[in-house]
Amino acid sequence: MPIRLDPEGNEPVALFEFAGGFSGQRVLEIGCGDGRLTWLYADQAAHVVALDPNADDIALAVQNCPSHLRDRVEFRTGTIQEYESSETFDLALLSWSL
Amino acid sequence: MVHALEKIHQLLEPDGMLIDIHPTGDPPPIGVRIGQQTVIVGRMKETDDFVEYAQASDALAQVVRRGLFAVEREGTFEFVTHADSVSEWREYLAKEWKDAILDADVAAKAEELLSMPGPDRELILREQICIARLSR
Numbered sequence: 001m002p003i004r005l006d007p008e009g010n011e012p013v014a015l016f017e018f019a020g021g022f023s024g025q026r027v028l029e030i031g032c033g034d035g036r037l038t039w040l041y042a043d044q045a046a047h048v049v050a051l052d053p054n055a056d057d058i059a060l061a062v063q064n065c066p067s068h069l070r071d072r073v074e075f076r077t078g079t080i081q082e083y084e085s086s087e088t089f090d091l092a093l094l095s096w097s098l
Numbered sequence: 099m100v101h102a103l104e105k106i107h108q109l110l111e112p113d114g115m116l117i118d119i120h121p122t123g124d125p126p127p128i129g130v131r132i133g134q135q136t137v138i139v140g141r142m143k144e145t146d147d148f149v150e151y152a153q154a155s156d157a158l159a160q161v162v163r164r165g166l167f168a169v170e171r172e173g174t175f176e177f178v179t180h181a182d183s184v185s186e187w188r189e190y191l192a193k194e195w196k197d198a199i200l201d202a203d204v205a206a207k208a209e210e211l212l213s214m215p216g217p218d219r220e221l222i223l224r225e226q227i228c229i230a231r232l233s234r
Binding site for chain 2: 010092
């Protein structure tokens with residue numbers, strides 16, 4: 001059996017409790033990795049930009065992105081300092097990345 | 099880290115919110131679960147003694163002092179990782195947690211407990227994670 005990360009589901013419970021939901025939110029996720037957390041909330045969000053400096057992780061996230069989220073989630077390789085956009089966000093999520 | 103928080107501040111709407119999730123920086127205990135009981139065999143280490151997590155907390159405190167963000171809520175939760183063997187755990191560390199150190203004596207104790215006959219067994223790592231909600 002492969003490694004199991006948080007099968008108890010403590011992280012999503014805490015995330016939703018603290019964020020108060022993601023409905024209609026424009027979300028900037030910093031340190032998205034392979035999208036482990038992104039998949040938990042992206043179906044509620046209006047738009048998600050998910051950044052990670054690791055190109056392999058971003059490639060995996062793009063590959064694993066569910067079809068119904070492809071027009072909503074934008075994965076980009078890079079750091080927050082490198083990220084340039086005129087878009088502003090309702091919520092920023094630092095996922096184990098500060 | 100402070101520069102990253104300043105950039106996030108620029109990219110957030112005036113009433114935007116920041117959620118930060120990062121480990122506490124305490125070396126997490128690693129144990130072997132044997133049925134309903136868990137035997138702690140040691141603690142995970144990192145080459146930098148988890149210093150980056152303390153730095154993350156310091157950077158957050160700094161931007162709060164400067165008034166860029168205000169803490170609305172703070173808490174912790176437990177993030178548990180499960181593995182079936184020490185070799186599987188080593189493979190995971192090599193791929194996903196490159197600065198982790200699993201001491202030889204800790205690995206040996208875990209292997210010994212995992213190889214003994216008896217109820218179902220697995221390797222367990224329990225990390226304490228900080229979560230905070232900050233308003234811009």
